[in-house]
Amino acid sequence: MSLDKATVRRIATLSRIEVADADLEVVAGQLSGILNWIEQLKEVDTTDVAPMTGGTDLKLQWRPDVVNDGDKMEKVLANAPDGHDGFFGVPKVVE
Amino acid sequence: MGYIIKGEKHNWELVIGLEVHAQVISKAKLFSGSSTDFGGGPNTQVSFIDAGMPGMLPVLNGHAVEQAVKTGLGLKAKINRRSVFARKNYFYADMPQGYQISQYDQPIVGEGTLVLDMPDGSLREIGIERLHLEQDAGKSIHDLHPHKSYIDLNRSGIPLMEIVSKPDIRTPEEAGIYLKKLRSILRYLGTCDGNMEEGSMRCDANVSVRPVGSTELRTRCEIKNVNSVRFVMQAIEYEARRQVDCYESGGTVDQETRLYDSNKGETRSMRSKEFAHDYRYFPDPDLLPIEFDEAFVTRLQGALPELPDDKLARFTKDFGLTAYDAGVLVAEKENAEYFEEVAKGCDPKLAANWVITNLFGVLNKRGVEIGDSPVSAKNLGRLIELISDNTISSRMAKEVFEAMVETGKTPDAIVEERGMKQITDTGAIDAAVDKIIAENADKVAQYKSGKVQMLGWFVGQVMKATQGKANPAMCSDALKKKLDA
Incomplete structure (x- = not known):
């Protein structure tokens, strides 16, 4: 499977990663290589295997409905480049 | 039915489906231990999971699963004993993970039914397509700073049930009745408080039109986040008219998301975000499927309260109330409980009449809920007993009732004080x-x-x-x- 430049540009936009036009060709080649490598999985016969969402036999753990976290606004905001009065500040989102 | 938009070329009917986001009643969030309380200081109810910090893993709140299953049972829906969480990817400032954990092709609840009690006494069944669990996003505040938006993540991670109807709804009125009925069932079940003003119940409406007699489904528009029953009805009415005008003038309707402006009474297109609909759903690798056994479902089924439809049937059958009166009484759980308390020792029809006409009249005038009624159910029941055993006349009972509203005293005390005892000697x-x-x-x-x-x-x-x-x-x-x- 090989990706064209337009698809790479679209993936980059969706991922919010900046890829310069000059690099699109290279990245397309790299991503295609990864996809081709993964495509080898298709060679395995999975006719009688139910689809899985994970690779373990574990059961999903449930937590009780108990409040035991939160109340740490300062820690939550510690790495925010632009905190104001307990809020995260971000560039204005105009609707 | 009978809601037809007359055009020059065709008569048009509406095809409406509703998506309701209902906040699950729980103490803690869907995947973390932080509080779901309303109105806390900004970012005080946020864990590192809710803030989307790298390396944090979600752990499912089992109570949210119970609430979703209970709701599914209340909607007489298929319960899926195995369902899967999926990531819905999109980029927005108030969603720090960059994806919403939701459910996609394997929801926890499948098809069900909601019965509408129409004003003419008929019943109308609306299909439920599915119900799934998902997390809420944070809140963006745009008016605190001239050049910035502020983000509060207290809502981030709060459990929601998205309840999707089939496109069975045909009129704005039916949409309104559907929402009220759903809200009533959720409140009876105790799975959502149904408060649209505080945003714990939000509605998206999918609307399309088609010529009467046709069975095609034309392009629909989605009206997002309408926050009252009345506005949902108005938005549908406006949007349907707009689409009819579009077709009649030779145009087409684009599939798009629209907003309802309640001040102007119109819907308008939201600036469509680039790739907005490329959600790239995939199973969330941080979470295994939700699985439970039949015993879990049976236990919840056994603990279900009596729901409005059953209560209505009982009120008409056992108490001889009209379907209309019974419908008024059962719409709110608290009202139904009050009525039953009143009717304990007296004629139920008389009790229904007093509660609906006299008591609700007073509550409306004062703008209070039944929980703050100036007259207790016990005292109202006693007043009706005094009428039935001829201690006072119906005419005097009205006067006694007014005094009860003013003073909160028992009817016996008022009758005694004012010497109103009827002469039956x-x-x-x-x-x-x-x-x-x-x-x-x-x-x-x-x-x-x-x-x-x-x-x-x-x-x-x-x-x-x-x-x-x-x-x-x-x-x-x-x-x-x-x-x-």
Whole structure:
């Protein structure tokens, strides 16, 4: 499977990663290589295997409905480049 | 039915499906231990999971699963004992993970039914397509700073149930009744408080139109995040008219998301975000499937409260109420409970009448809920008993009721204080009757000469003589006996 430049540009936009036009060709080649490598999985016969969402036999753990976290606004905001009065500040989102 | 938009070329009917986001009643969030309380200081109810910090893993709140299954049972829906969380990827400032954990092709609840009680007494079934669990996003505040938006993540991670109807709804009125009925069921179940003003219940409406008689499904528009039943109905009405005008003038309708502006009473296109609909759903690798056994479902089924439809059936069957009265009483769980308390020791039809006409009248006037009623259910029940056993007349009961509203006293105390006890002592009534007859020989002569309608005048005189306390039926009987003798 090989990706064209337009698809790479679209993936980059969706991922919010900046890829310069000059690099699109290279990245397309790299991503295609990864996809081709993964495509080898298709060679395995999975006719009688139910689809899985994970690779373990574990059961999903449930937590009780108990409040035991939160109340740490300062820690939550510690790495925010632009905190104001307990809020995260971000560039204005105009609707 | 009968909601048709008349155009030049066709008569058009509406095809409406509703998506309701209902906040699950829980103490903690869907995947973290932080609080779901409303109104906390900004970012004080946020864990590192809710803030989307790298390396944090979600752990499912089992109570949210129970609530979703309970709701599914209340909607008589198929419960899926295995369902899968998926990531819905999109980029927005108030969603720090960069994806919403939701459910996609394997939701926890499948198809069900909601029955609408139409005003003409008929029933109308609306299909439920699915119900799935997902997390809420944070809140963006745009008006605190001229160049910035502020983000509060307290809502981030709060458990929601998205409840999707089939496109079975045909009129704005049905949409309104659907929302009220769904809200009522959720509140009976205790799985969502149904408060649209605080945003714990939000509605998206999918609307399309088609010529009457056709079964095609045309392009639909989605009206997002409407926050009251009335606005949902208005938005649908406007949007349907807009689409009809589009088609009739030779245009087409684009599939798009629209916003309802309640000030202008119109819907308008949201600036469509680039790739907005490329959500790239995939199973969330941080979470295994939700699985439970039949015993889990049976236990929840066994603990379900009586739901509005069953209560309505019981009120009409056991109490002999009309479907309309029963419908009014069961719409809110608290009202139904109040009524049952009133009706415990007295005639249920009379009780329904008093609750609906007199009590609800007072509550509406004062703008209070039944929980703050100035008259307790016990006292209202006692008042009705006093009418039934002839202690007071219905007319006096209204006066007693007013005094109960003002003072909160028991009806017995008020009747005692004001000496309003009805005279049912035949001796006292006979004495009054004799006196009136003796004093009005001319009127007696008229009556005897055939003017039997004079009886009413005599009853009035006896009532007057007893300050309205005599039992009117007994007066009438006593008068007839003496005058006809």
